[in-house]
Amino acid sequence: MMQPPAIALGLRLRVLAEGPGASAAQVITPAPVGAADDLEALVAFASECDAVTFDHEHVPPAGLRAMAEVTSVQPGADALVHAQDKIVMRERLTALGVPCPRWARVGDRAAVEAFAAGAGWPVVLKTPRGGYDGKGVxxxxxxxxxxxxxxxxxxxxxxxxxxxxxxxxxxFTRELAALVVRSPSGQAAAWPVVETVQRGGVCHEVTAPAPGLDEELGAHLTDVALRVAGGLGVTGVLAVEVFEVLRDGRPTVLVNELAMRPHNSGHWTIDGAETSQFENHLRAVLDLPLGSTRARAPWTVMVNVLGPREIEARHEDLYRSYLHVMAHDPGVKVHLYGKEQRPGRKLGHVTVHGDDLESVRARARHAAAFIAGEIDE
Ligand SMILES: Nc1ncnc2c1ncn2[C@@H]1O[C@H](COP(=O)(O)OP(=O)(O)O)[C@@H](O)[C@H]1O
Ligand SMILES: [Mg+2]
Incomplete structure (x- = not known):
């Protein structure tokens, strides 16, 4: 998804891919294959680039530092660690005075039960590193x-x-996300705060802007995200996932986690904002001035296309669904990632924008459900 804006800007991308079939490797060449923890592969790759960035967080700090010896690495290891390790993130946000859920580091069952004695049940346990889409929660x-x-x-x-x-x-009453972008020279910009819906830890739907969001709370959340980006020295896109909660009848937010890369909560910006998160990520990591983050329409809804749970529901070839979806609704924008189908896997997303939230949402849900094979008309 970084490739279309790179083409428009005349930038040449190359990708170090986890495998020859990786989504990015299907559209970017050259795409040498190398593991995120293979120092030699990382350095060989980085030495041919003017700047290096990431589409997932799981590149060990040693590799980041080795690449930074030979080229510009954005975001740098010192910032990225806060998106890699949830305990480091909690420690730092707490030190910055950013509101978080009650938390503790726990080493054994007794420590979990002691935490529950204070915070109450249920308790959420998380692996500090390596999790995504609810794996590790x-x-x-x-x-x-x-x-x-x-x-x-x-x-x-x-x-x-x-x-x-x-x-x-x-x-929480709902989950929100603040998406911001920051360049090495410190310019920053923020997209409208969105509402996200997760099921089983996997993002299903994003609405921009978050419906009915208290204006002051939206401004506060954007401010928190920009403060985190500046405080941690983030470069490129930063997504701040938060829980909206009621405290004494007033809505407020607690930060759940950080992502330092273009993020699922920002896919709506490809079709719904003047500058997408992918274009602004490119601009930021190259320290170019950032583009306008304004929304193109009053409402944009993005719905993920997830691999169906039941094999019988599966379309052998997702392309087959285009005829119906596109004939039914010419305003739907379809994005597929070229991934092999697996139950629950994010295979793509659809976006619809317009003036009426209910209809925009219904159209996006219908298209995603049809492509995924959940409905057949
Ligand atoms: N402390 C919590 N309280 C309630 N729900 C939570 C909590 N932490 C996580 N969740 C739920 O689980 C989802 C995934 O958790 P998260 O920490 O964001 O993991 P991942 O790295 O897999 O995205 C969240 O979006 C939220 O729906
Ligand atoms: Mg998350």
Missing amino acids: LVLDSAGDPAWSTAEAWLADWAGRGGLLAEEHVA
């Missing part, structure tokens, strides 16, 4: 929850690596 309802067998295995696995993150289970 476990909710424990009580001391007798059957999920404890998994929790015990995780605790054992992470015992020698600093333990796990425990958090209070936040009774």
